[in-house]
Amino acid sequence: MKRQRQIFIRSIFASLAIVLVSIAGLSVAHAEIRVDITKGNAQPMPIAITDFLGQGQDEGLGRNISRVISADLERSGLFKPIDPKAFISVEKSMEAVPQFNNWRVLKAQALVQGSVTAEGGDRLRVQFRLWDVFGEQQMVGQVYTTVRSNWRRISHIIADAIYKRMTGEDGYFDTRIVYIAESGPETRKAKRLSIMDQDGENQHFLTDGKDLVLTPRFSPSRQEITYMSYYGNLPRVYIYNIETGRQEVLGDFPGMTFAPRFSPDGNKVIMSMARDGNTEIYTMDLRTRAVTRLTNHPSIDTSPYYSPDGKQIVFNSDRSGTQQLYVMDAAGEVSGAPAKRISFGSGNGRYATPVWSPRGDLIAFTKIGGGQPFSIGVMNVDGKGERILADGYLVESPTWAPNGRVIMFFREKTTGKTSKSTRLYTIDLTGQNEREILTPSDASDPAWSPLIP
Amino acid sequence: MSFRSLTYVVASLLLLSACSSTPSDQGAGAGSGGAAGAAGAGQIVAGSDRDFIVNVGDRVYFDLDKFNIRNDQRAQLEKQAAWLKRYPAVQVTVEGHADERGTREYNLALGEKRANSAKDFLVANGIPANRVKVISYGKERPVALGHDEASWAQNRRAVTVITSGAAGS
Numbered sequence: 325m326k327r328q329r330q331i332f333i334r335s336i337f338a339s340l341a342i343v344l345v346s347i348a349g350l351s352v353a354h355a356e357i358r359v360d361i362t363k364g365n366a367q368p369m370p371i372a373i374t375d376f377l378g379q380g381q382d383e384g385l386g387r388n389i390s391r392v393i394s395a396d397l398e399r400s401g402l403f404k405p406i407d408p409k410a411f412i413s414v415e416k417s418m419e420a421v422p423q424f425n426n427w428r429v430l431k432a433q434a435l436v437q438g439s440v441t442a443e444g445g446d447r448l449r450v451q452f453r454l455w456d457v458f459g460e461q462q463m464v465g466q467v468y469t470t471v472r473s474n475w476r477r478i479s480h481i482i483a484d485a486i487y488k489r490m491t492g493e494d495g496y497f498d499t500r501i502v503y504i505a506e507s508g509p510e511t512r513k514a515k516r517l518s519i520m521d522q523d524g525e526n527q528h529f530l531t532d533g534k535d536l537v538l539t540p541r542f543s544p545s546r547q548e549i550t551y552m553s554y555y556g557n558l559p560r561v562y563i564y565n566i567e568t569g570r571q572e573v574l575g576d577f578p579g580m581t582f583a584p585r586f587s588p589d590g591n592k593v594i595m596s597m598a599r600d601g602n603t604e605i606y607t608m609d610l611r612t613r614a615v616t617r618l619t620n621h622p623s624i625d626t627s628p629y630y631s632p633d634g635k636q637i638v639f640n641s642d643r644s645g646t647q648q649l650y651v652m653d654a655a656g657e658v659s660g661a662p663a664k665r666i667s668f669g670s671g672n673g674r675y676a677t678p679v680w681s682p683r684g685d686l687i688a689f690t691k692i693g694g695g696q697p698f699s700i701g702v703m704n705v706d707g708k709g710e711r712i713l714a715d716g717y718l719v720e721s722p723t724w725a726p727n728g729r730v731i732m733f734f735r736e737k738t739t740g741k742t743s744k745s746t747r748l749y750t751i752d753l754t755g756q757n758e759r760e761i762l763t764p765s766d767a768s769d770p771a772w773s774p775l776i777p
Numbered sequence: 778m779s780f781r782s783l784t785y786v787v788a789s790l791l792l793l794s795a796c797s798s799t800p801s802d803q804g805a806g807a808g809s810g811g812a813a814g815a816a817g818a819g820q821i822v823a824g825s826d827r828d829f830i831v832n833v834g835d836r837v838y839f840d841l842d843k844f845n846i847r848n849d850q851r852a853q854l855e856k857q858a859a860w861l862k863r864y865p866a867v868q869v870t871v872e873g874h875a876d877e878r879g880t881r882e883y884n885l886a887l888g889e890k891r892a893n894s895a896k897d898f899l900v901a902n903g904i905p906a907n908r909v910k911v912i913s914y915g916k917e918r919p920v921a922l923g924h925d926e927a928s929w930a931q932n933r934r935a936v937t938v939i940t941s942g943a944a945g946s
Contacts, residue, residue, distance in 0.1 A: 601893030
C-alpha cells in the first residue's frame with residue numbers, strides 16, 4: 325500500500341527528459357516590445373493565446389495547454405490574456421506568418437500560437453511561437469518532446485519562456501510549492517505535508533496526518549524537503565525524499581530541533597535546537613554529519629536563513645528584549661563576530677521569519693505590531709528601506725519565487741468568534757497583485773521550490 | 778480522549794474562578810464547588826490522573842511573551858510538587874504552549890522555555906529531574922479559540938501531563 329503510493333509519486337516527479345529545440349523565425353526583426361516588471365500590474369500587456377492545434381483527441385489537450393499558459397501569465401499580473409471569444413480568425417497552421425491585422429484590432433501586443441502532435445508510444449511533440457503583433461516578427465519559437473503525462477509541465481515551461489522573452493527575467497511557473505494542509509478542530513488540527521504545482525494543481529499529500537508536521541523547505545539541489553515532525557512525541561527535524569517517499573530524522577539531538585532550511589548549496593541544514601529552556605542555531609553537514617553551533621546566547625535564536633552566496637545568515641532573536649532580525653557571518657558568532665541587529669523599523673514592531681531573496685538584495689519578513697497586527701514586508705539587507713506588502717489579522721511565513729519577484733505567504737482570517745480560515749497568497753514585490761492560491765483545505769507554511777531542473 | 782479533553786475544560790474553568798476568589802485553596806474549591814466537580818467527586822481515585830487534574834490542577838499561566846513563573850502561579854506548582862512527592866512512581870511531561878500572536882517557530886522556542894520554567898520549579902521543589910520531561914507545542918494546540926485576551930491568557934500555559942505511574946481511575 326505504502327509502496328504503491330511512493331511509486332505513484334515518483335512517476336509524477338520523475339525528471340523529464342524534455343528535448344528542446346528552437347524553431348526558426350518566419351520574418352525579419354524590427355524594434356521589440358517589452359514588459360517592464362518593476363512597475364507591477366499598472367498596465368498588464370494584452371496578449372492573445374490561441375488554442376494549441378491538435379488532431380482528434382489532442383484537440384482538447386491543445387486547448388488545455390493554452391489554458392494553463394494563459395492562467396500562469398494572467399496570475400503574474402503583467403499580462404492580460406484576451407478572451408478567445410473575441411478572436412476574429414485563428415490561423416490553422418503554425419507554418420505561415422499570422423494575419424497580424426486580425427490581432428492588431430484586438431489590441432493584442434503579442435500572439436502565442438502552438439501545436440501538439442502525438443509521436444510514437446505516449447510521447448508528445450509540443451511547439452509554440454510567440455509573435456510581436458505590431459512589430460510583425462517572431463520573438464521566440466520552440467519545440468519540446470516529452471511523455472504525454474508531462475503536458476502541464478510543458479505548459480508551465482512555455483509560460484516561463486514567454487515571461488522571460490517579454491520581461492528579460494526568468495519565470496517561475498515550472499515550480500512547486502510544499503506546504504502544510506490543515507484539517508480538523510482548531511484545538512487539535514491535523515497537519516499534513518503536501519505538495520502542489522505553483523498554480524495549485526497536482527495536489528499530493530506526502531504524510532498521512534497522524535503526526536504533527538510543520539515548516540517544510542525545499543532542497544535547492546536534490547528532490548528533498550526538510551521539515552519538522554512530532555513523530556513519536558519527539559519534535560525533530562526530518563528530511564523527506566520526494567522520489568522514494570523515505571523520511572529520515574536528521575541527527576541525534578538531545579533537544580527539540582526545528583526551523584530547518586537548506587544551505588544554498590544543499591549540503592547543510594541550518595536549524596534551531598531548544599534544550600533546557602535555551603534555543604540556539606546549529607548547522608548539520610549532510611555529508612559528514614558534523615554539527616556546528618553558531619549562536620551562544622540565553623535568548624531565543626531561531627528562524628535562520630542563508631544569504632544566496634552562503635556567506636551570511638539572517639535570523640531572529642529576542643536578545644534585545646523583543647524579536648528582531650540579526651545578521652551574522654556563516655561561521656557563526658560563537659567563533660566569530662557577534663551578530664548585528666538590522667531591524668529598527670517603524671512603530672516598535674517585532675520582526676520574525678526572515679527570508680533572504682534569491683537575488684541577495686532584500687530580506688522578506690513577518691512583522692508583528694508596529695501599525696498592523698501582522699504584516700509581510702521586505703527590507704534591504706542592512707535593514708533600511710522597509711516596505712510593507714501585505715497585512716492581516718495574522719500573516720506569516722514569506723517565501724520567495726525563484727526569480728525574486730513574487731512572495732507567497734499564509735494568512736489567517738477570523739471567520740467567527742472562535743473560528744478562522746488559513747489560506748495561501750502571493751503578492752508582487754511591488755506590493756500589488758495579491759492572489760489566493762486555491763488549495764483543497766486550509767493551508768499554511770508554504771515554501772517555493774527552485775526552478776525545476 | 779474526549780473524556781480527557783472534557784476534564785481539561787472543567788478543570789481550567791474551576792481554576793480561573795478559583796484564581797479570582799481564593800487563589801490559595803483551589804483543590805478544596807474544586808472538590809466541593811461547581812456542579813461538575815461535585816458530580817465526579819465520588820469517583821476520583823487518590824493518585825489518579827483525575828485526582829491530579831481536578832484536585833491539584835495541571836496547568837499554570839504566563840504573561841505575553843514571558844516565560845517566568847508568575848507569583849500568582851507559584852502555589853499551583855507547589856501543589857503539583859507536593860502531589861508528585863506523594864506519588865513517586867508518577868512520571869510527567871510538561872507541555873509548553875503559546876498564544877496565536879507569535880510566529881510559529883518563535884512560539885515553539887517560547888513554549889519550550891515555559892515548559893522548562895515549570896520543570897525547573899518542580900525540580901527546585903524536590904522532584905527529581907528524571908521524572909519530568911518537557912515538550913513544546915508552540916501555538917499548535919490552543920484550548921481557547923477566541924481571538925481576545927481572555928482566550929490568549931488561557932493558551933499561554935504549561936500543562937503537566939501524567940505519562941505513567943498514576944493509580945487507575
